[in-house]
Amino acid sequence: MHGWENEFKFEPYKRWSIPLGSPKSLVFAGAGRVEVSTWDREIIADILRRPKDFIQFDIANFLLNRFGPNVLSTDGEVWARHRKLVASTLNENISKVVFDQSLVLAGGMVSEIFENSGPGSDCAETNRIFDLVKKLAITILVNAGMGGNQAWKDAAVKQVKPGFKLTYIEAVKAVIGNLVAAAILPRWFTSWYPPFLPGYDTMKLLSYAVGEFRAHTKDLIDEEKQRSAERGSVARNNILSMLLNASKEEERITSGTGSQAKNSLSDEEIMGNIFIFTSAGFDSTANTLAYTLVYLVQNPQYQDWLFEEIDALVPSDPEEPLEYTSVFPKAIRCLAVMLETLRLHPPLVHLGKMTGTPQVVRTSTSEIEIPTGTIIFINSVVVHLDPGVWRDLNRNKFEPAPHKDDIDGDVPDECRFRPSRWIINPSDTENTQPKIFQPPKGAFIPWSMGPRVCPGQKMAQVEFVAIFLVLLRAHRLEAVKMVVRDASGNEREEADHELHERIVQLIKKSVSKVTQEMDVYNIADGKCSRGLGFRLVRRH
Numbered sequence: 001m002h003g004w005e006n007e008f009k010f011e012p013y014k015r016w017s018i019p020l021g022s023p024k025s026l027v028f029a030g031a032g033r034v035e036v037s038t039w040d041r042e043i044i045a046d047i048l049r050r051p052k053d054f055i056q057f058d059i060a061n062f063l064l065n066r067f068g069p070n071v072l073s074t075d076g077e078v079w080a081r082h083r084k085l086v087a088s089t090l091n092e093n094i095s096k097v098v099f100d101q102s103l104v105l106a107g108g109m110v111s112e113i114f115e116n117s118g119p120g121s122d123c124a125e126t127n128r129i130f131d132l133v134k135k136l137a138i139t140i141l142v143n144a145g146m147g148g149n150q151a152w153k154d155a156a157v158k159q160v161k162p163g164f165k166l167t168y169i170e171a172v173k174a175v176i177g178n179l180v181a182a183a184i185l186p187r188w189f190t191s192w193y194p195p196f197l198p199g200y201d202t203m204k205l206l207s208y209a210v211g212e213f214r215a216h217t218k219d220l221i222d223e224e225k226q227r228s229a230e231r232g233s234v235a236r237n238n239i240l241s242m243l244l245n246a247s248k249e250e251e252r253i254t255s256g257t258g259s260q261a262k263n264s265l266s267d268e269e270i271m272g273n274i275f276i277f278t279s280a281g282f283d284s285t286a287n288t289l290a291y292t293l294v295y296l297v298q299n300p301q302y303q304d305w306l307f308e309e310i311d312a313l314v315p316s317d318p319e320e321p322l323e324y325t326s327v328f329p330k331a332i333r334c335l336a337v338m339l340e341t342l343r344l345h346p347p348l349v350h351l352g353k354m355t356g357t358p359q360v361v362r363t364s365t366s367e368i369e370i371p372t373g374t375i376i377f378i379n380s381v382v383v384h385l386d387p388g389v390w391r392d393l394n395r396n397k398f399e400p401a402p403h404k405d406d407i408d409g410d411v412p413d414e415c416r417f418r419p420s421r422w423i424i425n426p427s428d429t430e431n432t433q434p435k436i437f438q439p440p441k442g443a444f445i446p447w448s449m450g451p452r453v454c455p456g457q458k459m460a461q462v463e464f465v466a467i468f469l470v471l472l473r474a475h476r477l478e479a480v481k482m483v484v485r486d487a488s489g490n491e492r493e494e495a496d497h498e499l500h501e502r503i504v505q506l507i508k509k510s511v512s513k514v515t516q517e518m519d520v521y522n523i524a525d526g527k528c529s530r531g532l533g534f535r536l537v538r539r540h
């Protein structure tokens with residue numbers, strides 16, 4: 001069952017592997033192939049530092065091959081060629097662009113939320129915060145990745161290029177939202193799908209989206225090549241431009257040496273990587289933002305904790321710009337909130353790897369031999385809840401007291417949202433800044449680790465911090481209570497404990513699609529019977 005890691009957590013290990021003397025690894029022997037699920041830190045660290053011995057196995061990675069070979073779906077020397085070029089583009093120039101774009105676009109999103117609440121209003125409500133955050137994440141990626149210049153408002157107005165049915169963003173969203181169907185169904189099938197069968201609208205959308213994503217990306221590549229020819233070899237500050245430039249540079253160097261080895265990327269490979277940037281970066285970041293919003297309304301004491309940091313960091317004049325280089329490195333509480341969300345909700349609930357030849361691996365107790373063709377699922381959910389690492393970590397006098405209505409008294413500390421566990425405060429006598437806690441190897445893997453660690457890690461952090469700087473600089477976040485019927489049929493407002501329980505259930509019912517997510521998107525009804533209504537209250 002895909003995504004069982006989130007639903008059952010430690011249970012399968014307790015039931016099946018502990019009695020056999022293997023507390024952290026579970027072996028499934030099925031029809032001809034052996035699968036292992038593990039949360040042993042030693043095994044995790046050993047496997048992830050050896051990508052040649054443990055190659056990619058994740059069905060999603062292969063699905064992500066649809067638009068061309070790319071850094072996520074390849075292995076060995078081909079992967080090394082992709083990785084060198086891809087990693088070089090996700091640099092500090094891009095981080096600055098992402099920071100600036102995130103500030104501007106998040107500002108646009110807040111203005112839209114306030115638009116319907118009347119001039120000078122002190123608070124505004126929306127049932128669509130999670131859809132708005134998805135739009136925010138994809139627009140930031142397209143602007144920083146493809147050199148687009150979509151303003152928040154422009155993005156709201158549909159600007160379809162002549163000859164197309166969908167904008168680039170719509171095509172990307174449709175493909176990622178229906179990844180399996182997009183990857184395996186041929187074009188003729190989606191194009192000729194009969195209108196009287198269920199799922200017709202999705203098939204129709206996909207029939208346009210797959211072809212148009214390819215055509216849009218090809219246009220973007222051609223336009224960027226044209227610009228580059230006009231400018232000489234100076235790359236613009238976006239991922240596509242830097243990737244094309246880096247690839248061209250590799251080609252030039254190789255041709256000078258007379259070597260036959262190919263170090264550059266073909267147009268198809270560039271297209272494959274552009275799709276990976278967009279798909280790997282979009283869903284994971286958008287869902288991390290969504291979980292954080294929910295945890296912050298459930299734990300308002302951590303909003304106060306963030307206000308202390310943000311008020312000290314950002315200029316009191318809202319017109320004064322925020323500088324990436326001076327603000328981001330100091331926003332460590334904001335970063336701690338992101339790390340805590342990713343600890344509790346890693347977008348990938350497992351990392352799938354496979355042995356191509358027999359391998360010996362180190363475990364926490366000994367060494368074991370793993371036969372060829374074994375699939376190993378590294379359980380990110382469970383290793384992030386290891387009480388030996390996380391329970392009561394970095395408790396100190398600077399952390400906020402639990403909320404006065406805390407009704408989760410029996411929930412163990414490692415299962416709670418407590419971002420302050422990530423901060424090591426200097427002792428009273430030391431004159432140093434607080435630091436982010438560095439977990440032991442293999443204990444915290446939302447971005448994987450080792451040579452194949454996510455190259456977009458810093459970019460996601462920068463985007464996250466900038467968005468929360470904008471949201472919390474001037475607002476407090478609250479969940480909107482629903483109207484419910486009591487036993488005698490009278491309508492009343494939800495009580496605090498009912499709202500709390502509703503949020504607990506919303507988080508608990510997360511499912512693992514491309515990445516882990518809550519059922520909070522595409523809220524159509526005005527009452528918000530699904531998802532969660534949000535209120536932004538001005539602080540000043």
Ligand code: HEM
Pocket residue numbers: 056058061071072073083086276277278280281282284285288342347348351352445446447448451452453454455456457459460
């Ligand atoms: C919160 C946000 C993110 C999380 C949690 C995340 C997580 C991950 C993980 C776990 C992997 C390894 C997958 C595997 O080995 O199967 C990965 C790989 C990758 N990620 Fe991210 N990612 C995030 C954001 C981004 C962003 C913003 C980008 C780029 C724009 C990006 C680009 C990539 C690429 C290109 C790879 C493949 C690297 C390789 O195989 O060498 N990611 N990511």
